[in-house]
Amino acid sequence: MSENLDQIWKALSDPTRRDILDLLRDGPRLTTEIVEQFPDLSRFGVMKHMEVLREAGLVNTRADGRKRINSLNVTPLRQIMERWMSKYEAYWTNALLRVKDLAEESASEEKKTKHKRA
Amino acid sequence: MSENLDQIWKALSDPTRRDILDLLRDGPRLTTEIVEQFPDLSRFGVMKHMEVLREAGLVNTRADGRKRINSLNVTPLRQIMERWMSKYEAYWTNALLRVKDLAEESASEEKKTKHKRA
DNA sequence: CTAATACGTTACTATTGAGTAACATATAAG
C-alpha cells in the first residue's frame, strides 16, 4: 500500500485521465456516461484509462445489474499531496500560507459553495 | 505558461525524475554529481531526465566554466499543488485541516528546522 | 601544450502506452 505511489503518479500523468477524475468530482458516473464525454476516443480507449485509474485506487467501480458505477476515491490524491507538501515543506512557505487561507475559507464557508465543473 | 501543466505532470510521473528532484531539495548539484547518484543508469539516461525536468521548468541550470549547476525550482510544483488543492477543495476537508496545521507549524517555527534528506 | 574532467550529441534498441476496430457477453425491457 506504499509502492503504488508510482502507479498513482503514472495515472495522473495523462491529461485524459485527469479529465476523467474531474468529471467524477461531480459524482459517480456510469462507464457509458464517461465514454460519451470523450467523443474523440473509442470506448475501449476510455475503458483502458479507467482501468489505470482503478489500479491506482483513484476510482472505485461497483456493479449494479449491467451497469458499472464509477466513483472518485480521493485517498490516493490526498496521500500524494500530503507527502509532497511535507517533503518540500521548507520550500512551501508562501504556498502553505495560501493553502492555509484556503483551508480557513473553506472551513468557515462550510459547504455553501458546491464545487463546479472543470 | 499555462499549458505546460501537462509537461509538469509528465515530468513528475517518472520515479527517477522525482528522485532527482529529491536530491536537489538539499541544494544545487553539478550534473556529474547527479549522475553519480544513479549508478544503474547511463550518464545520458540521467541527462535526458534532466532535460525533461528542465523543460517542465522544475530545474534550472546555469553554467560556471565547464560546470553545470542544477537547482530546483519549486514554482511549477506549487502551481500543480495549488491547482489541485483548490480543484478538489470539496473533498479535501480533512486533508486541508492537516495542511493548515502544517502551515501554522512551519509559520511559527519559522526556519529553525532545515529540511533533511529523503 | 597535454591530459583529465565535465558535459554534450548522435545513432540506435526495446518497452510501454495510447489508441482503434471488431467481436463477445450479459442483462433489462417489451
Place this chain on the structure above:
DNA sequence: CTTATATGTTACTCAATAGTAACGTATTAG
C-alpha cells in the same frame, strides 16, 4: 424469446519513452 443496452475482450497499430553505447567538445590543471 428477442432486441437493445451496457459492458467486456481480443488482436492489432503507431508513437513516445526509457534506455544504452560510443563518440565529440570544451575547459581547467599542471
